[in-house]
Amino acid sequence: MILRATHLNKSYQDGDRCIDAVSDVDLMVRAGELISIVGRSGSGKSTLLAMIGALTKPTSGDIAIAGERVWELSEKRLADIRRKEIGFIFQFSSMLSNLRAVDNVALPALLGGESAPEEIYARAHDLLTRVGLARRASAFPCQMSGGEQRRVAIARALVNAPRLLLADEPTSDLDEETEEEIIALLEALRAEEGFGMVMVTHNRDLAALADRTLEMRQGVLAPIDARGAEAPRPIRPIILPAPAKHEPPATAVFEGARALQRLGANLWRMVGRGGLVAALFFGVALLSNAGIARYQQFEIEAHRTRLAALEELATSTLRSDIASIASLGGDRYEVTVYLENIKREPPIYVMSPSVRAFIQVGTGWQETTLSPVADATAAVLKVTGRQLYRFMLETRVETFTELLPHYMHVRFTNDMLVSPESTPKDELFQRSDNYFVYLKPKDVADETILRDVRFPGAPPLWIWMPPH
Ligand SMILES: Nc1ncnc2c1ncn2[C@@H]1O[C@H](COP(=O)(O)OP(=O)(O)O)[C@@H](O)[C@H]1O
Ligand SMILES: [Mg+2]
Structure with a gap:
């Protein structure tokens, strides 16, 4: 079970x-079983659905997922269960727009941090192939059709190989043909992966595909048979009047969330058409729908996901190190730092990079002068591919530690704020890099160095060191 x-x-x-x-509902799902709810x-x-997915705490009652009573668990364990045992497919498209399809699929697994990214991406590519999107892995959500986006959502829901998939009207906004394709796909995947599934659907034909079909009526769940004939329902007095059903947002919280997303886009259009009253009413009704609380929960989740994506962007997609150092005579050097966006596109924006230089003296580090040369002074650097930034270094030190005889041990630090946007609001990732080199000081003769260090040719001006 x-x-x-x-x-x-x-x-x-x-x-x-x-x-x-919801009133006094009992529901059991066996491994691999398909249950539909109309x-x-x-x-x-x-x-x-939100309760059985452990997103919302029941007012009373018990939920055990994979044998664990979820509301008795620690927050951390509960988060683990949600992530590993359950996949969600929501009614609205929940793709992150600034990520490619494959990144969207990989994210829930990357967030778990339990597998190596290469393994996660291999699974993500495999799932995209199985949902028929092998060639669309690098597409962004805005470049995909509704049906394609839903396929990505399915692949994403399965990336952690959950044992239970919960789908809330997964096809309600798709045309009939696409709807059939998506359902056939879910069925094929269920046969391969063996997950149990609870699907809410408005479509009774789809519902009839299930092992069991149940109907929700004013909070009470009762079986109906596949031919649509109702089994006897428990009779329950409805003590409180049901809320009026005519207003659009009273339908469903997930729908509320979706409408909320659309609201911004549609509001001004409605106002433009003289629909101000309608627009305001809609907004107020939406706000009074406590589904917003749950929407915010999704928002927070989405925000965390975006930050994880940003971290990935800032840490693995952006590379940086010393590209070269040239002598300008005396104790002055031109230092070239590179920033490289290994994916080239889309651009990565690096804000206010602050590069400083230190020379090891004794066991400590003494800061020395490093000033940017024109091109490195911009407040925001747009990085596509590999770009170089030049600095002028002056090594004004009397004595220094010689880890390598005669050479200075120089450390550069680069603190930068990284963002996928040129004008970020809250999506910033702070990254601090250290680069290390050995640098040949002024007025030391090559012969002197060669007496102590056996270089194959002339002693180099600088020697790159791995970060340490
Ligand atoms: N967070 C909430 N606060 C207050 N009422 C809610 C909330 N979420 C849902 N409801 C109400 O609970 C009832 C069931 O809603 P819902 O579960 O969204 O139904 P369905 O998905 O079948 O359309 C509706 O009357 C709805 O207005
Ligand atoms: Mg609903």
Whole structure:
């Protein structure tokens, strides 16, 4: 048994009204089983799904996922269970727009940090192939159709090989043909991967594909048989009046989230059409829908995901080191630092890079003068491919530590803020690099050095050192 939910209740307080969204629901899902849930808008399907996915705590009742009673676990363990045992496919497209398809798929696994990125990307590519998107791995969400985006969402939901897949009306916004394709795909994947699945759908034909079909009615879940004839339902008195159902946002919290995303785009258009009243009403109704709380939860999750993506961008996609050092005579040197975006596109923006130089003296480091030459002074550097930035170094030190005889041990630090945007708001990653070199000081003769160090030719001006 992968899921065992017993006596689940969820009530919402809406002003002075109490809404019983889910009432005394029992639901068991065996490994590999497909269960479909149908029901009218507002009947409590999304609330139930959020509870069995351990996203929302029930008002009362018990949920065990893979044998563990989830609300008795620590936050960390609960987060682990959510990530590893459960895959979600939401009604709205939840792709991160600044990431390629393959990165979107890989992210939930990268966040877990338990496998090597190469393995994760191999699985992500494999899943994209299996959902028919082998050639679209590098496409960005805006370049993909609705059906393609849903396929990416499916691949992403499966990247951690969950035992339970929860899908909330995964095809409701797709045309009929695409809907059929997506369902066939989910079925093929379920046969291969063996996950159990609970699917909420408005489409009774789809529902009939399931091992069991259940119907939600005003918070009560009861079986119906595949031919659509209803089994007897428990009779429950409805004590509180159900909320009015005519307003658009009262449908579902996930729909609410989706509408909220659309709201920004549509609001001004509606206003332009003289629909100000409608727009405001819609906005207010949406805000009063407590589904927003859950939307915010997704937002936070999405934010964490974006930060992880940014970290990946800032740490692995951006490389930086000393490219070359030339002598300008005396104790002055021209130091060239490179920044390289190994993926070339899209650009990475590096804000206010601050490069400093230190020379080892005794066991400490003494800072010395390093000034940027024109091109390195820009506040924001746009990095595509490999770019070079020049600095002038003056090594004004009397004595220095000679780890390598006669050479100075020089450390450069580069503190930068990295972002995928040229005008970032909160998406900034701070990165600090250290580069190390041995540098030949002024007025030491090559013959002197060669007496102590056996270089094959003339002693080089500088020697690159790995970071240490
Ligand atoms: N966070 C919430 N706060 C208050 N009421 C809610 C909240 N989420 C859902 N509801 C209400 O609970 C009922 C069931 O909603 P939902 O589970 O979204 O239904 P469905 O997915 O079947 O459309 C609806 O009356 C809805 O307005
Ligand atoms: Mg819903």
